[in-house]
Amino acid sequence: MEVVASKTRKGKLLPTNGVFSSPVFLALSLQLLAFIFSYLLYAADRWQFGGVLSPYVLLAIHASVAASLSFLLGMSWWWWLIQFAFPFALVVSLVFQLHPGFSLFVFLLLVLLFWSTYRTQVPYFPSKSSLLPCILEQLPARSDLRFIDIGSGFGGVSISLAKMRPEQSFFGVEVAPIPWLVSWFRAAMLGKKLRFYLLDYQELDFADFDVVFAYLSPVAMPALWEKIRSEMKPDAIFMSYEFKVPGVEADLIIKSNPNDPDLYVWRI
Structure with missing residues (x-):
């Protein structure tokens, strides 16, 4: 795991232009x-x-x-x-x-x-297992931490982290019925502080979570950043795997392996 870049001054969202077509x-x-x-x-x-x-x-x-x-x-x-x-x-x-x-x-x-x-315009992207130590390294150790993976797919990220940090609470949100059902069943079998919602993440209040993790697509990032900035509490953490927020410099950029995508970390 390598920290590619870090900073202390938060960036601002720069205006972007473009026509969004289907x-x-x-x-x-x-x-x-x-x-x-x-x-x-x-x-x-x-x-x-x-x-x-x-x-x-x-x-x-x-x-x-x-x-x-x-x-x-x-x-x-x-x-x-x-x-x-x-x-x-x-x-x-x-x-x-x-x-x-x-x-x-x-x-x-x-x-x-x-x-x-x-x-x-967000397809299914499976995360690599080498990403997990990078996420874990950034999670505060307190027991009341609430982590959510938005667009959680089959639940791999939250389920794996819940096994490593059983005292903390992990969540996922997914709108595709079959991946959600699989993740719900896996969580029920595991029996830890783990829950998956069948929802659009836009319906959630991010103020309820200390860490938001996303592996979505470039198309989703500008609107997601606005929601992050308007709802997340001070000192909360937003992580995005592979995809940057346009015009916003990350506080940390972490690479798990030389050939893997970057993990971008913003401290709100």
Whole structure:
């Protein structure tokens, strides 16, 4: 574990400009552009060469164009994968004439796993186990400490910390039903000071917690910082794994391993 940087003077949120657009709408628009490009290529091939390009080559070109445009426009990495896989999945479903019930099952499963990704633009990110000692190092030792992981997924961070600090209280909040249910069951089996909420973290009052930990996405950070500043008590701690608050210098930047993301720590 290495402290990359530290400071004593708190930063201020700098104004940022930008238009927030739906990534789903952008992804569909790029798929349409990729389809138009592929169709024009198909038409030119038929006209000039009599149809040399096979449908599979055209499909691969379509997928590659969609993924490349997503990369060039700065979409997150998981969108590159979705954009590339989408046309293949669509063709497979049509060729093999999959039963509508199978498609409905897959859709419902994805909804339960990624309940709020469309609205919050925050996908599931599993934390690395090497992160835990870094968090633990920053936690005050007092027994009445209340720690919460917002966007807790399957509960790994809070559950692991609760095992290390059984005298303290650990919480998690998650909006996706399946990850929340798994974390709730794990907490019930453990029987420690541990609780998971099926909620949007915006519905919580951060004044109830001494430490807030987040592993969300760059999109969520500006609004989250405003909530942190308006609700958390003096001397409370906010930690964010990998993602910085734009325009706000962290009090500590910690790296658990050379190839791991940074842990950013702000003391309120």
